[in-house]
Amino acid sequence: MKEYLIKAYAKVNLGLDVVRRLPNGYHQVKMVMQSVGICDELILEKLESGIVLTADSREVPLDGTNLIHRAARLMQKEYGIGEGVRIHLRKNIPVAAGMAGGSTDAAAAMRGMNQLFGLNVPVERLMELGVAIGADVPYCILGGTALAEGIGEKLTALRPMPDCFILAAKPEISVSTKYVYEHLDAEGIAHHPDIHGMVEAIGEGNLPGILERMENVLEAVTVPTWPVVGMLKDRMLALGAERSLMSGSGPTVFGIFTGKEKAEAACEQLRKENLAKQVFLTVPVGAPQV
Incomplete structure (x- = not known):
């Protein structure tokens, strides 16, 4: 496989509770997360080396601070991927909106590289790795309807939300x-x-x-x-x-x-x-x- 297109779905919080502030400054939360049909698209293509990120939006940084870039670098390092990857982002999810746009893009990059390079990494392992990128990334890898606890990384998949x-x-x-x-x-x-x-x-x-x-x-x-x-x-x-x-x-x-x-x-x-x-x-x- 030389190219792979993957969708990155936004989320909303059906319920969000903060249980307490932790000594490390993070907050212990209890949330119900729901994926919605608003989505970005990532097109991944193999390169000889490196990571090249492009986007159709000027609001998105294209350097190493972008969560997509960080996710791709993590996958390269974790699985010894010698080849490079070009990732083009088609941005539809609003930026800085509370809909996990950056996190879901990172999640899609990880899932996309898993497919593009034929790694066969289980979803559960991708979720474990994703928390290093951001607290919402494991949920975005899982998707659907889920209970999130801890700092957002402890996830329980739930029955799909009724139609609405x-x-x-x-x-x-x-x-x-x-x-x-x-x-x-x-x-x-x-x-x-x-x-x-x-x-x-x-x-x-x-x-x-x-x-x-x-x-x-x-x-x-x-x-x-x-x-x-x-x-x-x-x-x-x-x-x-x-x-x-x-x-x-x-x-x-x-x-x-x-x-x-x-x-x-x-x-x-x-x-x-x-x-x-x-x-x-x-x-x-x-x-x-x-």
């Missing part, structure tokens, strides 16, 4: 994940999301049970600091969403719809307004097959 429509909107601001976690009073959280109950509802295929437990404790920092996030949540509900939530540390907000027509009308209306720069209508997707 997801309207995602990213306002024209950037939110620093580091800033949000640094300003979160982890020990002072008065109410924690019912993640256990959500996992049970997912296991039962109970969409209303999932929706009523959708919460994100990071909103306590992001919404007061960037009010447009709260405005988008309210707008989603006004346009007919069953539930609306911020994804990750933001600023992307998503709403869950059960009917296609209502979701399409809400998407069209939101695109006419000025609250969000990028608006997507999508659906949940399952775990990748390779």
Whole structure:
């Protein structure tokens, strides 16, 4: 195989709880993650040597700081790959959006190199390696619906989320994940999301049970600091969403719809307004097959 194309799917957090701040500065979390149909594409091609990264977006760094580059270098080193690789990124997932765009690209690079070079590395081993790139990378390798614990690297695959429509909107601001976690009073959280109950509802295929437990404790920092996030949540509900939530540390907000027509009308209306720069209508997707 000389060339391989792989899709890198975005994620949203159906529930996000922070259990406590760890002595090393990281946070112990409990989250339900869900892949959605918004995706980047990576085209991998063998070279004689080195790593060459190109992209169709100017927002993406192309040097060794890019998580794709780091993931490719990790795979070369770990498996003694003597050949090089050229990776071209077609960017569709919003940058710095709370949708794991960089992490899912890194995950796709690892999975892509596994295929391109015929390594036959089990998914579980790729996930173990991926945590060295970032806490969300193991989940992005797994994909689908999953419970994430620890710093996000302890994963339990769950039954696929029931069918629904997801309207995602990213306002024209950037939110620093580091800033949000640094300003979160982890020990002072008065109410924690019912993640256990959500996992049970997912296991039962109970969409209303999932929706009523959708919460994100990071909103306590992001919404007061960037009010447009709260405005988008309210707008989603006004346009007919069953539930609306911020994804990750933001600023992307998503709403869950059960009917296609209502979701399409809400998407069209939101695109006419000025609250969000990028608006997507999508659906949940399952775990990748390779």
